[in-house]
Amino acid sequence: MPQSPAAQAGRKSSRIQVRNRKRILEAALEVFSTHGYRGATLDQIAAEAGLSKPNILYYFEGKEEIHVTLLNQLLDAWLAPLRAIDPQGEPLDELMGYVHRKLEMSRDLPRESRLFANEILQGAPRMVPHLDSVLKPLVDQTAAVIEGWCVQGKLAPVDPRHLLFSIWATTQHYADFEAQVGVLMGEVDVHTGAAAHLEALFRRLLTPGLIVENS
Incomplete structure (x- = not known):
């Protein structure tokens, strides 16, 4: 053999x-x-x-080696938009750019998103070392940048990690629940509408001094 x-x-x-x-x-x-x-x-x-x-x-x-190879490739691609956030850039523009890049990945790479989601739902048995050694340091670094922007008054006060979780949840929903979104939205241009909605949502959350009146 x-x-x-x-x-x-x-x-x-x-x-x-x-x-x-x-x-x-x-x-x-x-x-x-x-x-x-x-x-x-x-x-x-x-x-x-x-x-x-x-x-x-x-x-x-075997199957596990194939799966781990895919996950390693996916993690590199999945972290690229987070690495692209520029600490020296305009905070709102950097974070809105991140939201849009994540949504584009949801549109263009739905299978990769579901592969990652399935692994996490199973407790990440093949990814825990990578989450600890690769993802966590990058999230810690990005959270420190966001926290610094908040302290400088460039962003409204926000918990950086929960902000990232919210961005992941709202953007990857369109890939992980693609069948449901398709049924509920019909033939409309889902991602164009999603981009406008998420831009407004996160700008309202993050713009310093923005007062939202109760209706």
Whole structure:
């Protein structure tokens, strides 16, 4: 039986091997985002990729390695908008830009969002080390920046972490609950309306000195 590429460290992958790994990961993304980790099988991934199960096992040791590979790729992509917040920028513009980037990801990468959500709902068994070593330091750093803006009076007082949680919840909802949103909204341009709504929502929350009168 041929060794998996993981056991062939140091060997350069051929163009076909690179293409097949990408093909397997794309198929696995579809399967995992639809069925979750527990409901997904190697047979489903093989069928989606148009490859045999032994071929899948040539490139990956099993379902868990495929899943972890996808999650690692996803985490890098998912954190890019947070890393793009500029501490020297205009606070409201930086945070509104972050909201819009997250919403665009929800529109363009719904399967990736559901893959991540499924992992978290299961207690993040394959991601806890990454959440602790990668996500937490970045969130701590961003929270310190937001807190500094609040102290300087550039933002209305807000708990930075709960603000980030709220942004994640409102933007990723459009991916994680895409079927429900589609039924309830019909054929309208959902993301354009969502962008305008979330912009108004977070600007009202974050603009210093803004008084909202009770109706």
